[in-house]
Amino acid sequence: xxxxxxxxxxxxxxxxxxxxxxxxxxxxxxxxxxxxxxxxxxxxxxxxxxxxxxxxxxxxxxxxxxxxxxxxxxxxxxxxxxxxxxxxxxxxxxxxxxxxxxxxxxxxxxxxxxxxxxxxxxxxxxxxxxxxxxxxxxxxxxxxxxxxxxxxxxxxxxxxxxxxxxxxxxxxxxxxxxxxxxxxxxxxxxxxxxxxxxxxxxxxxxxxxxxxxxxxxxxxxxxxxxxxxxxxxxxxxxxxxxxxxxxxxxxxxxxxxxxxxxxxxxxxxxxxxxxxxxxxxxxxxxxxxxxxxxxxxxxxxxxxxxxxxxxxxxxxxxxxxxxxxxxxxxxxxxxxxxxxxxxxxxxxxxxxxxxxxxxxxxxxxxxxxxxxxxxxxxxxxxxxxxxxxxxxxxxxxxxxxxxxxxxxxxxxxxxxxxxxxxxxxxxxxxxxxxxxxxxxxxxxxxxxxxxxxxxxxxxxxxxxxxxxx
Amino acid sequence: xxxxxxxxxxxxxxxxxxxxxxxxxxxxxxxxxxxxxxxxxxxxxxxxxxxxxxxxxxxxxxxxxxxxxxxxxxxxxxxxxxxxxxxxxxxxxxxxxxxxxxxxxxxxxxxxxxxxxxxxxxxxxxxxxxxxxxxxxxxxxxxxxxxxxxxxxxxxxxxxxxxxxxxxxxxxxxxxxxxxxxxxxxxxxxxxxxxxxxxxxxxxxxxxxxxxxxxxxxxxxxxxxxxxxxxxxxxxxxxxxxxxxxxxxxx
Numbered sequence: 001x002x003x004x005x006x007x008x009x010x011x012x013x014x015x016x017x018x019x020x021x022x023x024x025x026x027x028x029x030x031x032x033x034x035x036x037x038x039x040x041x042x043x044x045x046x047x048x049x050x051x052x053x054x055x056x057x058x059x060x061x062x063x064x065x066x067x068x069x070x071x072x073x074x075x076x077x078x079x080x081x082x083x084x085x086x087x088x089x090x091x092x093x094x095x096x097x098x099x100x101x102x103x104x105x106x107x108x109x110x111x112x113x114x115x116x117x118x119x120x121x122x123x124x125x126x127x128x129x130x131x132x133x134x135x136x137x138x139x140x141x142x143x144x145x146x147x148x149x150x151x152x153x154x155x156x157x158x159x160x161x162x163x164x165x166x167x168x169x170x171x172x173x174x175x176x177x178x179x180x181x182x183x184x185x186x187x188x189x190x191x192x193x194x195x196x197x198x199x200x201x202x203x204x205x206x207x208x209x210x211x212x213x214x215x216x217x218x219x220x221x222x223x224x225x226x227x228x229x230x231x232x233x234x235x236x237x238x239x240x241x242x243x244x245x246x247x248x249x250x251x252x253x254x255x256x257x258x259x260x261x262x263x264x265x266x267x268x269x270x271x272x273x274x275x276x277x278x279x280x281x282x283x284x285x286x287x288x289x290x291x292x293x294x295x296x297x298x299x300x301x302x303x304x305x306x307x308x309x310x311x312x313x314x315x316x317x318x319x320x321x322x323x324x325x326x327x328x329x330x331x332x333x334x335x336x337x338x339x340x341x342x343x344x345x346x347x348x349x350x351x352x353x354x355x356x357x358x359x360x361x362x363x364x365x366x367x368x369x370x371x372x373x374x375x376x377x378x379x380x381x382x383x384x385x386x387x388x389x390x391x392x393x394x395x396x397x398x399x400x401x402x403x404x405x406x407x408x409x410x411x412x413x414x415x416x417x418x419x420x421x422x423x424x425x426x427x428x429x430x431x432x433x434x435x436x437x438x439x440x441x442x443x444x445x446x447x448x449x450x451x452x453x454x455x456x457x458x459x460x461x462x463x464x465x466x467x468x469x
Numbered sequence: 470x471x472x473x474x475x476x477x478x479x480x481x482x483x484x485x486x487x488x489x490x491x492x493x494x495x496x497x498x499x500x501x502x503x504x505x506x507x508x509x510x511x512x513x514x515x516x517x518x519x520x521x522x523x524x525x526x527x528x529x530x531x532x533x534x535x536x537x538x539x540x541x542x543x544x545x546x547x548x549x550x551x552x553x554x555x556x557x558x559x560x561x562x563x564x565x566x567x568x569x570x571x572x573x574x575x576x577x578x579x580x581x582x583x584x585x586x587x588x589x590x591x592x593x594x595x596x597x598x599x600x601x602x603x604x605x606x607x608x609x610x611x612x613x614x615x616x617x618x619x620x621x622x623x624x625x626x627x628x629x630x631x632x633x634x635x636x637x638x639x640x641x642x643x644x645x646x647x648x649x650x651x652x653x654x655x656x657x658x659x660x661x662x663x664x665x666x667x668x669x670x671x672x673x674x675x676x677x678x679x680x681x682x683x684x685x686x687x688x689x690x691x692x693x694x695x696x697x698x699x700x701x702x703x704x705x706x707x708x709x710x711x712x713x714x715x716x717x718x719x720x
Binding site for chain 2: 009012013016029325326329330362363364365366367368369372382385386387388389390391392393397401405406408409411412413415416418419422425426429435436437444446447449450451452453454455456457459460461462464465
């Protein structure tokens with residue numbers, strides 16, 4: 001699996017030729033888009049709620065420093081530890097240090113896209129620590145040594161048969177003749193295998209959907225219950241999350257929660273919503289003895305105060321992916337990054353740099369559906385266009401594209417000359433046309449690679465109009 | 470209504486270059502709706518530059534269109550995409566140009582997509598033309614989401630004698646044209662076109678009608694490459710009673 005975002009074009013070509021992937025991606029519409037549409041319809045005042053969510057997130061971003069410090073104070077007061085990581089490397093070392101300090105070698109993990117973003121698993125594996133993913137989808141892709149292809153459905157690119165094959169190859173200790181063709185059998189087997197890991201783990205790592213400053217709490221949304229087992233059973237719990245997840249208080253988090261589950265899975269609420277506010281207190285019967293929160297920046301603050309800042313409103317619901325026709329065509333792996341689809345297109349150039357992620361904002365028709373479904377009203381196409389403008393103004397843009405555009409603009413800015421050029425092009429196209437279409441031209445190879453060009457009339461409107469008068 | 474409004478027709482560069490019939494259909498519909506139509510000298514709205522991030526040429530073209538069109542009572546384009554560029558994006562492209570910014574706002578306020586202009590502004594509610602067959606309507610994303618045009622073309626087409634409208638399963642999904650996207654990522658664009666064409670074929674339609682020539686050229690070009698025998702027309706041609714003339718890409 002090639003995880004290079006610079007190879008988006010090659011990756012997407014390979015993805016388009018994968019018939020299984022096409023079937024899997026077809027479920028975006030039936031599984032996610034239809035679910036969201038139903039949930040939104042059932043909710044009175046959805047647009048007002050979106051506006052509230054936008055305002056809450058904008059307040060967070062405008063007060064990020066003070067909210068994070070407030071979060072730290074309140075979390076620390078209850079015995080939790082807050083760590084600050086400027087980038088992925090710092091975050092990885094912080095996590096490693098905590099695990100080493102606790103002598104934790106058996107790790108369970110779940111619900112953290114930030115851990116994917118910073119490449120935590122390969123880093124720990126190289127040091128002899130193998131975290132076991134406990135979310136079913138994440139577990140499946142971990143067995144296949146693939147990254148998640150979707151931020152809330154890590155194994156969305158797979159079909160049931162793929163999972164059956166994966167389990168047969170991985171769970172060799174189980175009888176070879178067992179039946180695992182059905183979804184329920186697959187879930188039961190994963191549960192049985194994961195149970196052993198839950199029982200033996202001495203540290204658990206999760207993400208967080210929101211951090212609340214006033215309570216010093218972290219909130220986690222799950223459907224499988226693995227998040228709760230991961231945080232409750234081991235002695236040490238590490239929450240790994242992005243700094244932008246903070247909001248003022250639980251009440252604000254509750255508003256965002258209403259937007260999140262409906263936008264993500266079409267649920268009025270997820271099966272589990274867990275608020276974690278520190279280690280087990282005196283008199284409590286469960287919970288971890290050690291509680292750590294690692295706050296990761298990793299390029300986020302670079303976006304503050306820029307035209308791309310609004311992407312930091314994101315609450316990771318994946319509605320933009322689920323409604324993106326480009327994502328629906330190529331899937332998540334083609335992007336070669338953790339954050340894909342419109343979210344990735346708006347975020348990655350800022351956090352990874354344009355030379356790495358320049359394809360992402362370009363691979364959009366600007367159809368605008370992402371912005372339409374975004375629960376916190378991120379103007380995603382506008383931010384993608386911002387990156388294209390940055391690219392055009394820099395040396396990242398291919399010289400040929402810039403030359404072509406310059407030539408076209410030269411004519412377009414000179415109407416008299418343009419009319420002559422248009423008349424010529426129209427006639428030339430007509431000349432090359434046969435049976436109502438142009439099949440190929442030496443120029444415009446990329447148009448003719450996949451389609452013909454319907455034969456033009458041969459005279460421009462402006463010349464016919466002048467002649468008519 | 471007293472004086473006939475003066476309408477500046479923004480033909481669009483694609484209609485000018487490829488299918489002037491659409492321009493004449495637009496003129497006919499506007500004149501029937503009581504407008505005086507003029508066609509000032511024009512090139513392109515600048516969207517290809519704007520969407521490529523080429524801010525300077527985009528702003529130059531925006532100023533050029535403002536200069537040419539601001540004296541009209543209305544500006545009308547047979548395209549939601551070009552109208553959307555003028556209405557939504559000129560103010561962004563000229564945000565640092567204090568002289569032109571108010572003029573961009575004024576132009577945006579009187580610029581319309583053709584079919585919505587006929588219905589919303591001119592109160593056109595009926596048509597008396599014929600077009601025999603079953604058609605699906607292909608919304609352009611700009612018409613849908615930038616110009617909020619959805620019901621208008623369907624309302625007028627439903628009155629065309631002999632025409633049955635059959636809805637796509639997913640009318641809100643992009644067809645994959647996306648301007649330069651279609652040549653930057655041709656294979657992805659191809660898949661999106663194929664999904665749209667499959668959807669269109671499943672409606673039982675023998676005719677696809679749309680409001681943006683860009684999408685239609687891309688889809689018809691793909692149909693020609695794949696040998697899909699569906700006819701394709703711009704909505705203005707059908708409403709102007711020009712459905713007897715050869716459809717897009719017919720000799």
